[in-house]
Amino acid sequence: MVDPLKIPQHIAIIMDGNGRWAKQRGLPRIAGHREGAESLRAVLRACIELGVKYLTVYAFSTENWRRPKAEVDFLLDLFALTIDRETDELIDNQIKVNYLGDLSKFPKELQAKMAGAMERTKKGTRITFNIMVNYGGRAELVESVNQIIGARDKGQGAKVTEEEIQEHLYTRGMPDPDLLIRTASELRVSNFLLWQIAYSEIYVTDLCWPDFRKEALCEAVAAYQRRLRKFGQTEEQVSAA
Ligand code: IPE
Ligand code: IPE
Ligand code: MG
Secondary structure, three states: OOOOOOOOOEEEEEOOOHHHHHHHOOOOHHHHHHHHHHHHHHHHHHHHHHOOOEEEEEEEEOOHHHOOHHHHHHHHHHHHHHHHHHHHHHHHOOEEEEEEOOHHHOOHHHHHHHHHHHHHOOOOOOEEEEEEEEEOHHHHHHHHHHHHHHOOOOOOOOOOOHHHHHHOOOOOOOOOOOEEEEOOOOOOOOOOOOOOOOOOEEEEOOOOHHHOOHHHHHHHHHHHHOOOOOOOOOHHHHHHO
């Protein structure tokens, strides 16, 4: 089903539907988040088996602060708990983890845990695992442009280039996602990786995130492999290349 010669190098995922998964079972929303963490473990391991080199997941958006405080607190506790529980295993499996987003809004203790996990896993070479937290695509672009103009001398007239913007994103130095997966049916981007997904293949599934495991990932990759990526060219040009 999956062609081992056409594995996407970078997969990005909008992990959605935890709340709906729980509701369908008469459980509180937080039960969905807890089960969603299990999906993430399974999908990360499946990505390594397939040979994916970058996995980028949307764990908390700049807009998610608008949720009830109890749910936000639960999510932040879940991030901390997962770091405590799983960092050793990430190191053993040579996984490099990055927490990307505006981390300054998180409690100091959580910031320290995130920094510790990044430091301890920084030598990992099998896969780069980006967890986007307090992340917003618009905020990332604004920050990128501000860094560029902040580093310039006053009155310097040169125009900002695409390369410069790219070099100041959280994902600097990484290839753009080949495949963007969104679970739980929604046909929107919700402020995720606005710049980086310019040419990503988009795959939306009805499965809620807690139900999305290895088999579902392989199905998404197989669907991706049936697509023709044209990058603006004609079908004939792409087939000839
Ligand atoms: C995704 O699931 C997890 C986060 C956004 C943190 P949701 O919590 O958005 O689940 P639904 O969309 O309400 O079902
Ligand atoms: C996007 O999901 C954010 C994450 C998956 C972390 P949301 O559930 O917050 O998105 P909307 O509100 O349905 O667009
Ligand atoms: Mg949602």
